[in-house]
Amino acid sequence: MKTRLFRRASALISAIVLLVSGVSISPAVAGVSSVPNKVIDESTVGIQMFMYSWNSIKDECTNHLGPNGIDWVQISPPQEHIRGEQWWVHYQPVSYKIESRLGTRAEFAAMTQACNEAGVMIIADAVINHMANSSGVGWDGTEFSKYDYPGLFGESDFHATIDPSEDRYCDENISAYDDLWETTSCMLGGLPDLATEKPAVRAKIAAYLNDLISLGVAGFRVDAAKHFGAADLKAVVDLLDPINGRQPIIMSEVIGGNGQNEPFTEFGYAWAWDMPNILVSGLNQGSLAFAKSDFWTVGFNASNKTITMVSNHDTEHHGPSSLAYWETQKYQLAHVFMLAAKFGIPQIYSGYSFSDESLGPNTDPNTQKVVQAKCASSTKPVSITREGLYNCIQRWRSTSGMIAWRDVAGSAPETKVGYTKHADGAKILKFNRGANTFIAMNSTQRARKMGILTNLPAGTYCDLLTGGRGAVVSSTKCLGTKVVVDSRGKAVVTIPAMLGIALTTSHKLP
Missing domain, CATH: 3.20.20.80 (Glycosidases)
Known part of the structure; x- marks a missing residue:
């Protein structure tokens, strides 16, 4: 009272x-x-919806x-x-x-x-x-x-x-x-x-x-x-x-x-204002090598006080000094990595397309008010050529899938961080977070079919990056890619270019 x-x-x-x-x-x-009675910590995910x-x-x-x-x-x-x-x-x-x-x-x-x-x-x-x-x-x-x-x-x-x-x-x-x-x-x-x-x-x-x-x-x-x-x-x-x-x-x-x-x-x-530069540098070199250790977080504040980001309205409109919506595949993969990492409190970014960095969003010619947002795509990143469309990252399957993946990972740290090498020498970054999640990320421009050790129990899994939060459609059907893990924890799978696979025991077919 x-x-x-x-x-x-x-x-x-x-x-x-x-x-x-x-x-x-x-x-x-x-x-x-x-x-909502929530506390902002590493288990939560936010979004900046700029000029919606x-x-x-x-x-x-x-x-x-x-x-x-x-x-x-x-x-x-x-x-x-x-x-x-x-x-x-x-x-x-x-x-x-x-x-x-x-x-x-x-x-x-x-x-x-x-x-x-x-x-x-x-x-x-x-x-x-x-x-x-x-x-x-x-x-x-x-x-x-x-x-x-x-x-x-x-x-x-x-x-x-x-x-x-x-x-x-x-x-x-x-x-x-x-x-x-x-x-x-x-x-x-x-x-x-x-x-x-x-x-x-x-x-x-x-x-x-x-x-x-x-x-x-x-x-x-x-x-x-x-x-x-x-x-x-x-x-x-x-x-x-x-x-x-x-x-x-x-x-x-x-x-x-x-x-x-x-x-x-x-x-x-x-x-974490240095994070966009770290991601730009890593992905422009075609590598996520920095993620193999905790070195990339040196200089940041405590994890439970640090908001991580790929981009925001300032970095996108000034320069830009970060990855932006027009770098579709890199932009998506950077968000996947951020959501997979244990460090920090991730905030994803959704803005509108523009040709002049000062220009605002589309407005009604009569009232001058910002109009209802129209998405370039509702499931995945696409190249946007029409001015004023919003990238709507909040609707992408890879986004909803990675938030579900992060929910299962909980507070577990990254373990078994390393690379799996393809026959052509390409390196695929992979790690687990606890016993119930696995992720592999392909930062090259080609899809790679390969055997990869997931350290997960045997069974058929629905990939969250291609299937999203609703990847498991029924007891026999996945919305995205099906991944079969054998008794040794190994899977043979084609990992998409500039994306990856994200598996959890909560998204496994019975």
């Missing part, structure tokens, strides 16, 4: 702060379902994410933003209204309810380090200018416009990204940097996040957390309403090495 009363009081205080700030809010939608509309995510949660075993979805920023066709306009807030190109407040609430009911937690992308670097009228009609966001923030709330005698005063852009004071006090690319050390600023940020909590989100991906600062962010987190008796989930974007993101793991999680 005390917890419920505390949460009601906190929600009321948050609403009052937002109202005093001039931000109109609606009551939390009646019937919003409870957030709220209506699209609602449908995906019900029809694909929940059924395929995905535990959380990171959505794009929900607050009002500047106008424009680029994706990055969503990262320039003008108010904390839940109104954007991606949908209305009511559509947002409907999405969280559907996802929560499907067992999928919502992680909202929180852009709280800065405000918009321009003047004009926002998406929902809010008039603003740089350093003046009526009813929310004014000149006394930014490092560039506070009294120059104050310790955090800075009216220049960041130049030394390894300097803590500079990265947390100066401007990131001209974006007005909020004075997050000030209690009044923290209270308004917390009120916005608590508003999202009241609508059913489970936690936040904190954009530019490195520039917010760990101490300031922890102070804001301490103001947030608990969810299922715990602190909301906090995932901090901290680009840099272990020393820079480690402080944020004391109250949340951080991404």
Whole structure:
């Protein structure tokens, strides 16, 4: 009872702060379902669904994410933003209204309810380090200018416009990204940097996040957390309403090495920013040799605090500096490896196709809202030539199959890690995780038929990479490839190019 009363009081205080700030809010939608009572750890899998509309995510949660075993979805920023066709306009807030190109407040609430009911937690992308670097009228009609966001923030709330005698005063852009004071006090690319050390600023940020909590989100991906600062962010987190008796989930974007993101793991999680480069290097050389030892994880934070990734919206749209959807087979195999590895908390990535790295997704010509997502394929990666289609990795058989494989593997470590050599010299990476799973990955451009030791009990298995989560169709039929393992644990099988086979004792024919 005390917890419920505390949460009601906190929600009321948050609403009052937002109202005093001039931000109109609606009551939390009646019937919003409870957030799934899950803890983010290595047994869970998440997805970033970049620039999907709220209506699209609602449908995906019900029809694909929940059924395929995905535990959380990171959505794009929900607050009002500047106008424009680029994706990055969503990262320039003008108010904390839940109104954007991606949908209305009511559509947002409907999405969280559907996802929560499907067992999928919502992680909202929180852009709280800065405000918009321009003047004009926002998406929902809010008039603003740089350093003046009526009813929310004014000149006394930014490092560039506070009294120059104050310790955090800075009216220049960041130049030394390894300097803590500079990265947390100066401007990131001209974006007005909020004075997050000030209690009044923290209270308004917390009120916005608590508003999202009241609508059913489970936690936040904190954009530019490195520039917010760990101490300031922890102070804001301490103001947030608990969810299922715990602190909301906090995932901090901290680009840099272990020393820079480690402080944020004391109250949340951080991404393994080196992992995309490791995967690019390995697969571009036609090898997964780095996976034979734990060396590839050196320098990362603790496994249960590290979110692993193949790509995200920044790495895909800036360069790119990671594998991307147009490298179809490599992109798929990289995700297979990430889901197979014990280390870390995997987050897969689904975005849209584009010809200009700044261009946003397709929008309705009349309303300018992002349209319902259309998938390039529902079962496997394909070459996408039509702009604005989504890769929909959440629907691929290899994705749902590997999540099922990971569920069976549980907390078991990799064992018997090594290569099986084909007659032509090609090396196939293989390993078990415990006594109930086996995987082999072919990172070459040719399929290989070969004998391979699986260390599994004799029987007929349904491959999860070609069959997906529903690989076992009946007592005699597999959706994908059938693999027969003999009494010695050996199988003769054709391993597809740039893919592999993934077997578990839970997906074995009777």
